């Protein structure tokens with residue numbers, strides 16, 4: 001009984017892996033890298049179909065695939081990993097090694113891109129900014145606990161739901177939460193906010209916005225539920241080989257980043273960002289001769305411009 005944390009987790013770590021990707025895994029990672037890079041160019045190109053003040057969703061979406069391209073370049077190069085002793089040793093030769101290759105760079109990618117995905121989604125439904133930031137914070141808790149869980153070698157990966165005999169001391173250890181459990185709780189909060197709160201807000205903004213939001217939201221949450229499954233089979237449970245892990249996460253990432261981005265930008269093609277409460281000042285369109293053609297009545301600068309014109313008019317008269 002008592003605090004056994006130091007005994008269970010021990011004081012040894014090392015960085016040689018005997019349970020890792022092969023040439024085929026590396027090829028696949030590079031292939032996904034290429035798709036991410038091309039998608040970024042396409043999203044950036046599409047941004048030119050909109051005026052500058054309407055491009056925010058293109059910028060966010062291109063940033064997501066750009067960061068992913070670099071992460072996939074890193075994994076294809078067999079970099080950004082460490083070796084962690086597996087909690088469950090397997091007899092299957094594909095996962096037999098006791099030191100599994102863990103790509104921590106994957107989580108650095110998620111740490112940057114999942115908040116951007118949530119920004120894309122939650123700006124679409126008009127959720128107030130503090131709420132968006134809070135959902136993003138919960139999301140970061142999810143990513144970081146996923147990373148820490150992946151880097152842990154003991155049962156602290158998951159947490160325990162009932163008393164079990166400790167293999168270190170033979171004592172009974174109490175149920176305790178672990179990193180996967182923390183991550184799952186944080187994720188459930190994110191999923192609730194997207195599915196329930198986000199939809200309620202989107203409904204207020206109009207049918208076309210609700211339709212786009214629902215499609216992208218359902219797509220996202222469905223795919224996001226599969227990430228903990230991939231984690232449980234790979235970094236968590238050491239059930240599938242590193243090459244299969246690459247394919248599982250790779251397909252999910254292709255659908256959740258370029259796939260999601262395409263759906264979202266298509267959905268936004270006829271939605272002006274002002275309807276979502278987003279007002280971006282662009283002095284070029286407000287001050288230039290275009291101002292007459294594209295009036296922007298709610299813009300501060302357009303107002304100032306207007307007042308200034310009014311003010312000088314009497315002098316000309």
Ligand code: RET
Pocket residue numbers: 110113114117142143145146147179180183184187224225227228231253256257
């Ligand atoms: C972890 C493990 C802890 C429990 C949960 C997880 C969920 C991860 C998710 C990741 C989504 C990543 C995306 C990346 C692409 O951009 C961290 C695996 C719930 C949902 C969408």
